[in-house]
Amino acid sequence: MNYIKRIEEEVKNNYPNEPEYVQAVLSFLESIEGLNLDLEQLEKMAVLERLIIPERVISFRVSWLDDQNQVRVNTGYRIQHSSLIGPYKGGLRYHKTVNLSTLKFLAFEQTFKNALTGLLLGGAKGGSDFDPKGKSDAEIMRFSQNFMLELYRHIGENTDVPAGDIGVGRREIGYLYGMYKKIRNESVGVLTGKHPAYGGSLVRTEATGYGLVYFVKEMLKTYLDTDISHKDVIISGSGNVALYAGYKAKELGANVIAMSNSKGHIYDPNGIDLDYIKEHQPKGDFREAYVKAHEGSSYSSDPKELYHIKCDIALPCAIQNELDLNEAKILVDNGCFLVAEGANMPTTSKAKAYLLKKGILFGPGKAANAGGVSVSLLEMSQNKQHYMQTFDDVDEKLESIMKNIFNQAYEQAILINEPNNLVKGANIRAFYRLCEAMLSQGVI
Numbered sequence: 073m074n075y076i077k078r079i080e081e082e083v084k085n086n087y088p089n090e091p092e093y094v095q096a097v098l099s100f101l102e103s104i105e106g107l108n109l110d111l112e113q114l115e116k117m118a119v120l121e122r123l124i125i126p127e128r129v130i131s132f133r134v135s136w137l138d139d140q141n142q143v144r145v146n147t148g149y150r151i152q153h154s155s156l157i158g159p160y161k162g163g164l165r166y167h168k169t170v171n172l173s174t175l176k177f178l179a180f181e182q183t184f185k186n187a188l189t190g191l192l193l194g195g196a197k198g199g200s201d202f203d204p205k206g207k208s209d210a211e212i213m214r215f216s217q218n219f220m221l222e223l224y225r226h227i228g229e230n231t232d233v234p235a236g237d238i239g240v241g242r243r244e245i246g247y248l249y250g251m252y253k254k255i256r257n258e259s260v261g262v263l264t265g266k267h268p269a270y271g272g273s274l275v276r277t278e279a280t281g282y283g284l285v286y287f288v289k290e291m292l293k294t295y296l297d298t299d300i301s302h303k304d305v306i307i308s309g310s311g312n313v314a315l316y317a318g319y320k321a322k323e324l325g326a327n328v329i330a331m332s333n334s335k336g337h338i339y340d341p342n343g344i345d346l347d348y349i350k351e352h353q354p355k356g357d358f359r360e361a362y363v364k365a366h367e368g369s370s371y372s373s374d375p376k377e378l379y380h381i382k383c384d385i386a387l388p389c390a391i392q393n394e395l396d397l398n399e400a401k402i403l404v405d406n407g408c409f410l411v412a413e414g415a416n417m418p419t420t421s422k423a424k425a426y427l428l429k430k431g432i433l434f435g436p437g438k439a440a441n442a443g444g445v446s447v448s449l450l451e452m453s454q455n456k457q458h459y460m461q462t463f464d465d466v467d468e469k470l471e472s473i474m475k476n477i478f479n480q481a482y483e484q485a486i487l488i489n490e491p492n493n494l495v496k497g498a499n500i501r502a503f504y505r506l507c508e509a510m511l512s513q514g515v516i
């Protein structure tokens with residue numbers, strides 16, 4: 073059995089309770105299977121094991137007081153996956169589904185994503201099974217403060233710089249930052265996604281969604297010599313990534329006709345009213361009220377039905393494994409020709425294989441959604457230099473980084489004679505960079 077196959081078997085056998093992590097690793101291993109690699113040498117250096125197993129897994133108890141003075145307990149995590157290319161970097165997620173498997177897959181993906189950006193960033197992810205739904209602002213503050221009471225020991229501006237993810241936005245980053253500063257008595261860029269009033273970068277809020285659309289722009293130009301204007305776009309989710317993908321797509325002339333949340337989706341043939349969603353989404357489920365306020369719109373109570381709507385472009389921007397084989401088939405049957413992932417691993421392995429087989433242009437998350445972490449790096453640089461760039465400067469840099477990421481994945485896809493396969497292109501290009509960094513740094 074060759075080295076790659078052996079590692080595939082080991083990963084499947086060693087982590088039976090971590091399906092998302094196994095899924096992400098196998099998807100990467102599949103991408104490098106056909107390469108002309110010196111497997112004997114890679115095996116001798118245990119390169120794959122060292123890329124796959126996180127450098128450090130931290131897990132801790134978070135106790136906090138709810139509004140009824142009841143003590144509540146959650147589990148907090150930080151997976152410091154790789155520091156090969158820079159300080160550990162990646163978001164924090166507050167969501168009831170958070171567990172070791174979710175965060176290990178996210179940290180693994182983040183490591184490859186960050187390598188692909190060409191910037192000096194290692195990979196990490198963290199968070200908690202704390203469910204922010206229905207919690208008061210004070211509860212979110214107390215939870216975040218208690219979370220930081222443990223996390224602060226493991227992070228630092230040159231060590232590990234967390235940011236937001238699902239359930240963690242500017243408000244939560246503020247509470248986390250305030251507590252870190254209180255404990256360490258220092259003002260440094262230890263978190264990104266901060267409010268610009270105390271060191272946040274302009275465009276960080278918009279960056280992942282905008283970056284996704286810049287990536288799609290490159291895909292459309294390169295493969296089809298067209299642009300996004302007049303294309304019908306559906307977007308899953310209605311949070312940070314989904315909203316700003318929607319705004320940028322609309323600005324460039326697309327028709328954003330449907331969006332979703334965890335309860336279902338809304339369809340509005342007149343174009344989704346993004347300002348309405350931005351205002352109402354943080355307060356909870358907006359579907360019924362939206363439909364009442366917008367003539368001609370309708371809603372369903374199944375988020376997956378979003379993918380049953382006829383569209384040109386689908387942008388999954390919600391959560392892992394939301395787009396499965398059945399939905400992929402419906403998208404293809406309805407004439408959708410481009411899928412680009414704003415979320416991390418939103419497409420199941422079977423759905424991804426089907427879309428690629430059918431010749432659908434597919435932008436993998438570790439390339440297409442790298443705009444957020446890229447602007448985080450710009451935030452870190454601004455903090456170190458104690459200055460702030462204008463919105464337009466950062467936005468211009470973001471677009472140029474996204475173009476470069478696309479080109480990296482595309483050039484690699486051409487080199488392996490599969491020009492449409494950005495999944496392999498992105499995985500292989502990131503793998504080469506990580507390998508070079510690993511082999512240069514000795515056995516550590």
Ligand SMILES: NC(=O)C1=CN([C@@H]2O[C@H](COP(=O)(O)OP(=O)(O)OC[C@H]3O[C@@H](n4cnc5c(N)ncnc54)[C@H](O)[C@@H]3O)[C@@H](O)[C@H]2O)C=CC1
Nearest residue numbers: 237238239280309310311312313333334375390415416444
């Ligand atoms: N925030 C960032 O900068 C980045 C986020 N991502 C990824 O993008 C995705 C979304 O993250 P954010 O927008 O930051 O989170 P968010 O918390 O702002 O929004 C999440 C959205 O997903 C919706 N949702 C949850 N489960 C759903 C389901 N099963 N079907 C449909 N909608 C569902 C929620 O209702 C909410 O609208 C995640 O996969 C995250 O890892 C990726 C790169 C960077």
Ligand SMILES: O=C(O)CCC(=O)C(=O)O
Nearest residue numbers: 161162163235444445448
């Ligand atoms: O900005 C960051 O550090 C992380 C963003 C993130 O969590 C992601 O790219 O999935």
